[in-house]
Amino acid sequence: MLYLDNAATTPVRPEVLEAMMPYLTRWFGNASSHHTVGEAAAGALADARTRVARVLGMRAGDIIFTSGGTEANNLAIKGISIAARAARGAAHLVTTPIEHESILESAAYLQRLHGFEIAHIDVDGLGRVAASDIAAALRQDTALVTLGYANNEVGTVQEVAAISALARERGVPVHIDAVQAAGWLPLDAGALGVDAVSLAGHKLGAPKGTGVLAVRGRIPLEPLLHGGGQERGKRSGTEDVAGAVGFATALELAEAERAESSARVAALRDRFIAQVLHDVPSALLTGDPVHRLPGTASFTFAGTSGEAVLLELERRGVVSSSGSACAAGSDEPSHVLLAMGIAPDLAQTAVRFTLPRTLREPLDAVAQAVAASVVAVQSGG
Known part of the structure; x- marks a missing residue:
């Protein structure tokens, strides 16, 4: 996992x-x-x-x-x-x-x-x-x-x-x-x-x-x-x-590890984002593509349910979230995404990946799991 x-x-x-x-x-x-x-x-x-x-x-x-x-x-x-x-x-x-x-x-x-x-x-x-x-x-x-x-x-x-x-x-x-x-x-x-x-x-x-x-x-x-x-x-x-x-x-x-871990994780994050955007036609990156935390990659996937994608990802061994854990259990779309001008239906497809500071290997397999999960949800199976 x-x-x-x-x-x-x-x-x-x-x-x-x-x-x-x-x-x-x-x-x-x-x-x-x-x-x-x-x-x-x-x-x-x-x-x-x-x-x-x-x-x-x-x-x-x-x-x-x-x-x-x-x-x-x-x-x-x-x-x-x-x-x-x-x-x-x-x-x-x-x-x-x-x-x-x-x-x-x-x-x-x-x-x-x-x-x-x-x-x-x-x-x-x-x-x-x-x-x-x-x-x-x-x-x-x-x-x-x-x-x-x-x-x-x-x-x-x-x-x-x-x-x-x-x-x-x-x-x-x-x-x-x-x-x-x-x-x-x-x-x-x-x-x-x-x-x-x-x-x-x-x-x-x-x-x-x-x-x-x-x-x-x-x-x-x-x-x-x-x-x-x-x-x-x-x-x-x-x-x-x-x-x-x-x-x-x-x-x-x-703090002692910050400079090295931030640069390392940001590079792996960028590779992961690029692969998801390439492999998933419906994927949209949310947030600033440049001025963003090194460990955060968040997307919407049109034509899906964010919660359904999360379940598919967990079946494939990847644990992530649909947004803030403090809003867990809410059926409402993210207030953050709504304030950014994202439509409610699209906001409810959001999935957030937040990476550990210890990450050292590319997330290519995770990107493949994301693509497979989105296809599974969009096809109803």
């Missing part, structure tokens, strides 16, 4: 398990406890925080450990926006319609319960938003610009640095969801010009349930969880020390 759904989740790396194990066994203490076992845990937590900050080009005090990307996005969007409203009456949020559900639903919450006005800036047919369109939407009462660094369904990469530069001129903070970008794209927050970054460990070879929100200390942030005041009062609750160590280890490994 070949697993090509790495945007949904990845296996935990052996190095990560090894790094975590002492804090699940011998040094299992609560990092808030003032004794030897607790202090060992606190030291490991502080070290993990510093290691994550180093990759992001931020300060250790900017790092908040969370349960994953969804919590990080919720904390960033709700926390920064609510604090901005309290401080200066800001009640306007700028985003795009192709974002992960955790961004769109957080924005909807602010609109529904806090009276925020949400500006959803249109994207083009490749899934790109123009920096000038973002800038044109900014207002005096804009609390935040929030968008994905790279889209989780089609892999399109946004012009984050250009967007951030224009927002900075207006004094508006920028938050990026870098969950899919981590390990593939540069993450230095200074170079990107962003004020907050969300990450999830399970996309990098760390366990599910680990994540980070990095937010610059000068940005006011209203906590969503209240209690013992952990994470500098921004996210109360007993910290998952082992998870933080695992996250830091996975992030460091992915």
Whole structure:
């Protein structure tokens, strides 16, 4: 079985398990406890925080450990926006319609319960938003610009640095969801010009349930969880020390390998895309053909059902997906593809292949399986 759904989740790396194990066994203490076992845990937590900050080009005090990307996005969007409203009456949020559900639903919450006005800036047919369109939407009462660094369904990469530069001129903070970008794209927050970054460990070879929100200390942030005041009062609750160590280890490994693995996988991805487009007449590549994640290849196959193609592929030993795992079970066409101008019927034929960073061999056999699967579905057998 070949697993090509790495945007949904990845296996935990052996190095990560090894790094975590002492804090699940011998040094299992609560990092808030003032004794030897607790202090060992606190030291490991502080070290993990510093290691994550180093990759992001931020300060250790900017790092908040969370349960994953969804919590990080919720904390960033709700926390920064609510604090901005309290401080200066800001009640306007700028985003795009192709974002992960955790961004769109957080924005909807602010609109529904806090009276925020949400500006959803249109994207083009490749899934790109123009920096000038973002800038044109900014207002005096804009609390935040929030968008994905790279889209989780089609892999399109946004012009984050250009967007951030224009927002900075207006004094508006920028938050990026870098969950899919981590390990593939540069993450230095200074170079990107962003004020907050969300990450999830399970996309990098760390366990599910680990994540980070990095937010610059000068940005006011209203906590969503209240209690013992952990994470500098921004996210109360007993910290998952082992998870933080695992996250830091996975992030460091992915960053160290990023340049080589991104170039290698992108070349194999391009070969796979070319073969599918050649062998499957109905295939249409979705997303930007150039500005896309190295490990993402997404298509529509007219005259099929995406779910039916997935079943045929799995019969042939290939596991992939029809889009975001967070929307699994939905019968609705992808909101990302619809926002890109793809017709609903065609959007429901979508299939996404997301490749592992360890990929070293061409995917010629997978491309052949795709062609056979599409033919089988189109012929009804």
